Amino acid sequence: MSFTITIRAGPARLASRVPQLSTAASLRAFHQSASKNTFFTSKAAPLVFRSNVKSSNNILSRLQGASRGYQSQYDRVYDPTARRGELLRKLLIGGAIFGGTLVAVNAVFNRETREDGGMPPFERSYLNRTFMHTGLGVGIIGLTAYQMIQSGFVYRIMVTNPWIVGIGGIALSIGSMVATRAIEPDNYIPKYACWGLFNATQAALVAPLMTIAPPALLARAGLYTLAMMGSISFVGATAKQDKYLYIGGPLLAGAAIVAVSGFAPLVLPATAVRTLAFTENLWLYGGLAVFGGFTLYDVQKVLYHARLAQRGAIKEDPVNESISLELDFLNIFVRMVQILMMQQRRNR
Structure with a gap:
């Protein structure tokens, strides 16, 4: 032996x-190899060591691959050429949304345009002032929401009771909107003060979403919203007089259905996965369709009010007209942000 x-x-x-x-x-x-083997063995120590060498080399190669991937990602993000290409791609997508919506809505809904060949100067002036107030209101909402995030106001309201904050914010928003509409346009100071309060309440409701979404995604959502609303507004402005005022009732019913679908997760159990997915799609895509229709309706309503103001039946009030368009913008923008965030999660 x-x-x-x-x-x-x-x-x-x-x-x-x-x-x-x-x-x-x-x-x-x-x-490590000495602690695992006995002194009398038929295996040589270098064999154990070669396995450790192999594992160490694998770890080093993985680390080197990860560093190369990080470096390529860094170069892709901070490369000016890549950033310009990404910006150009987003602008092209926004332009495609604008053009596609314009062509589609014109082909389906706007086959008959104005017979007189254009918009009267008074209607054009009134519509331009309404859009100016709409853009100013959206800008106030965006800047106010940004300041709320930077000052920590959003964090403070979120750590308190969200239900009280949400219900109180909605009540304040509705109250300021009603007060703005009730004040005569001749009383500039109280009217614009209530209008500014309304925009501030909208900023408080939108700010929590802006803390979750990245800035690039918010910019894309804003671009897509402008493209969608711009194309629909153009269709509404060039259509025949009072052509789409009849859709107010159906749109109101659709908005009620969309609102009910938004409260579905609070009522339905978590096991109803298919029902919750259906209600979520109804909230997102159905809401886009409904508030796109409201944009068309509100533009035609502005032109109708312009004709009434020209005849002296009502007073010119572009501030009141802009409130409806601001709400359309915010509802479309929020859904655009949610859809883009869902697509971003799927691509990961």
């Missing part, structure tokens, strides 16, 4: 056999 006594190689000898490993790595691997 014979047996073999294997004399284990020391750290220096092992390090000479594996020159790519450092001395510290060699010592760790040697002591």
